[in-house]
Amino acid sequence: MQKNKMYDKEKVLAGLTIFVIIVTFPFWYNMGKAAPAPEIKLSDKAKAAKVCVAPKSFMTAEHMQILDVWRESVVRNKKRLYSSLDGKNYNMSLSTGEDSCIGCHVSKADFCDRCHTYASVRPYCWDCHIEPKENK
Amino acid sequence: MNLNYLFSLLAVTVLFLVPWVGVDILGKKELFGLIIPYFAVLIFIGGFIHRIIHWAQSPVPFRIPTTCGQGQSLSWIKQNKIDNPSTTMGVILRMILEIVCFRSLFRNIRLEYREGKHISYEWEKWLWLGALAFHWSFFVIIIRHMRFFTEPVPFFIKALEDLDGFLQIGLPGIFISGFVLLAAVLYLFFRRIYIHQVRYISLASDYFPLFLIMAIAISGIIMRYFTKVDIISVKEMTMGLVTFHPVVKEGVHTIVYVHLFLVCVLIAYFPFSKLMHSGGIFMSPTRNLANTTRVKRHINPWNYPVPVHTYEAYESEFREKMKEAGLPVEKE
Structure with a gap:
């Protein structure tokens, strides 16, 4: 018996090859192409307004929670008024009217979808709401 | 307290x-965000291959048919072709079922004394169920996390995410697998502590x-449902890692580094631990x-040539003496 002899060498090496191919999946799938984060395009109206209903860092991370709270408040409790921290009042609405979310962030493709596609998030807002017509 | 789990x-x-100290106080973001992950992956792959090749060097002299069914026999005796296979196809089926269904664990029974000294064998399926929940949810979680490492995200990852989040509870919607994993790992832990025989054989x-x-599951759950992190920056970092354009983003919450560091520890520890049962199976x-x-002759691989003294040689050596003594010989 030789020392360090591998038994069933072909099978073991084939198995290890499959293992390496599977665990290195993200490395070869992207083929080293850089994938920078998408830039969201703010509409002119949003740029002019300068402030959203909450600070930007909060909105980036928590907007879904705000929408969830708003939905509950409007649908269950008939309360449509949102007072922001800086004392302004807003109408709680995703897509109805000029002062709704979509009223200011007019383009779903430029504003919502860029990050959602990048992060592979598929919110179900538009299962019920009507998607805004893109004004190109 | 038991020193093993305390330790x-x-x-x-x-x-x-x-990582809290390293990132928050010392500001070593490159170390925790780039260098340690790369090293962890290298240790994982290298260590895994090394361990498997080391194991492949152990000879298996004979078949060990721990049978769970009727073996191949006479034509009128029905063979259990999966539990006692005699062909490669049968073995492949047995392996697949073992790996995806944990059939060996399913056979787990517990010996109990009932009504005095009557021995009975109890069904014990909880370990099997816990292990199944644990491994499958972990698998789903790993696949789901590939959304941070692929761009564009392939359809099967999206499909799995949709399936995992189909309850649509809360926003961001809960993923079932994360909570199943935490529950299963807690069950496996309490089982180890609660059953005293298992506690006795459990090591650090x-x-x-x-x-x-x-800790990984908890930090992940905190990150997704409670503290919230800037997911776009996180993906930019993770994509930087896998495309070899490493970047460190400002404004990424420390909990991300904690989560990442714990995962790095897990995969770097992997080849040196019991977790290698994933390759060992x-x-x-x-x-x-x-x-x-x-059916086949299996030769012991560590057989060495043994000097033998055949009867033929023996007779040749003592032929004359045997004849003198009147003993019968085969060759005159």
Whole structure:
């Protein structure tokens, strides 16, 4: 018996090859192409307004929670008024009217979808709401 | 308190705090965000291959047919072709079922004394169920996390995410697998502590991965549902890692580094630990060999040439003396 002899060498090496191919999946799938984060395009109206209903860092991370709270408040409790921290009042609405979310962030493709596609998030807002017509 | 789990808990707590200190106080974002992950992946792949090749060097002299069914026999005796296979196809089926369904665990029984001295064998399916929940949810979670490492995200990852989040509870919607994993790992931990025979044979190296996985699951759940992190920056970092354009983003919450560091510890620890059963299962001689002990001749690989003295040689040596003594000889 030789020392360090591998038994069933072909099978073991084939198995290890499959293992390496599977665990290195993200490395070869992207083929080293850089994938920078998408830039969201703010509409002119949003740029002019300068402030959203909450600070930007909060909105980036928590907007879904705000929408969830708003939905509950409007649908269950008939309360449509949102007072922001800086004392302004807003109408709680995703897509109805000029002062709704979509009223200011007019383009779903430029504003919502860029990050959602990048992060592979598929919110179900538009299962019920009507998607805004893109004004190109 | 048992020193084994106390020690593991302490180790994981320290590991939890290391990135807090390293990133928040010392500001070593490159170290925790780039260097350690790359090293961890290298150790994981290299260590895994090394361990498997080392194992492949152990000879398996004979088939070990730990049978769970009728072996191949006379034509009128029905063979159980999966539990006692005699062909490669049967072995492959047995392996697949072992790996995806944990059939060996399903056979788990518990010996109990009932009504005095009557021995009875109880069904014990909880370990099997817990292990199944644990492994499958972990698998789903790993696949789901590939959304941070692929751009564009392939359809099967999206499909799995949709399936995992189909309850649509809360926003961001809960993923079932994360909570199943945490519940399963807690069950496996309490089982180890509660059943005293299992506690007796449990070592620090049994508790450590459990605590580590618990910490990973908890940090992940905190990140997704409670503190919230800037997911776009996180993906930019993770994509930087896998496309070899490493970047460190400002404004990424420390909990991300904690989560990442704990995962790095897990995969770097992997090849040196019991977690190697993921590779070892493929090399279990009791599962991956067909029961061909009688059909084929299996030669012991460590046989060495033994000097033998055949009867022929013996007779040649003593022929004359045998003849003198009147003993019969084969060759005159």
